[in-house]
Amino acid sequence: MPSPEHDFLSESALQIMEKAAKSGLFSYQEGSRKLFDFSCDLKKDWSKIVSGQTLWKHDRDGIDKDIRTLLTQRDVAAAVYIARHSTQNKRRLAEVTGSYRDTPMRDRLSRLRVFWVPADFDAKNAHARDSAYETLRDEMTKDLLMQVVLGGLTPQDVSRFAASGRPGYPLAILSYVKTQEYRSISNTSKALGLSAQILKEEIQRLFVVGFLESDSLQGGIFRISDSGNAILDICSRLRDYLHENLGEDNKNQELEHICRLLGIDYSSIPSEVASTVTKRELQSPTALLMQHVAQADLDGSVEWPEPYFTLPSA
Template structure:
C-alpha cells in the first residue's frame, strides 16, 4: 500500500534525529535494514543496540494490532519505536492492544516500546508545522529514547548528584579505574589512584548509592560500572574536549550541546578561560554545570583518568 508524504516524512525524521544526535560523539549510528519496519538503525558504542520503528498515519485502529505485534515479535532490539497520529480513538486502541499482551510471554517486551504521538492535523505542506513537529519529535526522541538507550537512562538529577561531590575529580577517577580494572577493595582502588582509603571508600559507596556503580550485593562491596556511569564518563570526556578547545570547529558541537541541555548541563555558559582549579577559583556552589566542569578540570590536571575517545557517526548503508 502506498504511503502518504506525512508517513514518509515522520519515518525519515526519526532516523535523521538519531543520526544527528550521534554527531555529539557520544555514540555511533548506522542505518539498518528495514525488513518489516518503516525505519531501523543501529546505535553503537562498545556495544550495538538496534532500534526499529513503525509509523501509523493513514490506516485506522485495525493496523495497530499488526504494528504492535510486528514490533514486539522482533528479537534482540533495544527499543521499538511507534510514531502515531494523535487521535483519541487510536490512543484507546493502542492501550487496548498493549494491555492484551500483559498476560502473555511477551509482556516483558512492552518495556522496550516507545510511542510518540504526532498532532492529527500534521501536514508536510505547511513548513511551520513541519518545523515545529520536528523540534517536538527531536526533544521527545532524544529525552525518552536516546538518553535511555545510549546514555543508560541518565537524568538531570543524576548529573546534580554526581556534580555535588565535594572532592573534585575523584568520582571521575574512580569510575575510570573501575571501568578499566574492576574493584576489589577500597584500599586497592585508593592505592592505584594514589589516594587514601577513606575518601575513596566514601566516594565509591556514594557512586553506588547514586546508580553509577552496581554490585551483586545490596551492601555493595565488589563494584562494576553501570551504563549511566559509562555515560557520565563519556560526557565528562567531551566536556574535557570543550575545556581544552578541542570540541570541534570553533570549539562547538551543537548536537552535544543539545543533549547536555536536556541533562541540565549548560557548558557553553562557562567560558573555557574560567578558573576551575587553583587559588583563583570563584566557587559557584549552586551551579551544577560549574561543579561538573570543576570535576573534569581537576581530574584532567591529575592525569588519573583514561578519557574515552568520541564515538563518531558511521556512514549510513
C-alpha cells in the same frame, strides 16, 4: 502507498538519531527496513538496535500488526511507534498493549516508546514540518536517547555526581573501575592514591546515584553502569571543550542540546576559568561538574573515552 506525512515522520526519526550521533556520544548506522518503517543501530562499546513503525492512516488491525511486529523482534533495544494523535488511536493502542500484559511478551512492553503527532499535521506545510520535527526531536532525545543510549541518565544524577566536594575523584574512580576493575578497597586506594575512607565514601556516593553497580546491596565487587559510562563519555567531551578541541570553533550543537536536557550548560563556562569555582557558582551543577573535569584532567587520573564517530550507512 504511504502518505507524505508517513514518509516525513519516518525519515525524521532517522535524521534525529543520526544528527544526535554528532555529539560524539555514540555512532549511528542505518539498518534494514524489511519489517519496519525505520531502523538503525546506535553503537558505543555495545550495540542498541532501534526500530520503529509510523502510524498515519492505519485501521484497527494495522495498529495490532505494528505492535506485534515491534514486540516480536528479539534484538531490538527500543521499539518506536510514531502515531497520529486521536482518541480512537490511543484507545486502540491501549487495548493492544494491554492484551500483551498477561503473555510471555509482557516484559518487552518496557522497550516500546510511543510519540504522538497532532492529527492535523500536514507534511506539505513547511511551518508544520519544522514544528513536528522539533517536537519529535525533543521528545525522542529526552525519552529514547536518554533512556536507551545514555543509560537513563537524568539531571538529578548529574547534579548529585557534581556535588561531591572532592574535585576529580569521582571521575578517577569511574575510570579505574571501568578499565582496571574494582576488587577491594585496599587495592583500589593504593592504585588511585586515595585514603581508604575517602574512597569508601565516594564509591558509596557513586553506588547510590547509580553510576556503579554491584550484585550485593553491601557492595563488594563493583562495575560501572550504563549511566556511569554515559557520564564518563559526557565528561570526556567536556574535557575536549576545555582544550578547545570540541569541534569547529569549539562548538558541538548536538552535544549542547543533550547536555542542556541534563542541566549542563557548559558553554556558559569559559574554558580558561573552568577549573575555579566561585562561591556563587557553588550552587551550579555545571560549574561543579566542569571543576571535576578540569581537576581530573590536571591530575591525569582518567582514561578519557574517545569520541564515537558515525559509521557509514549500510
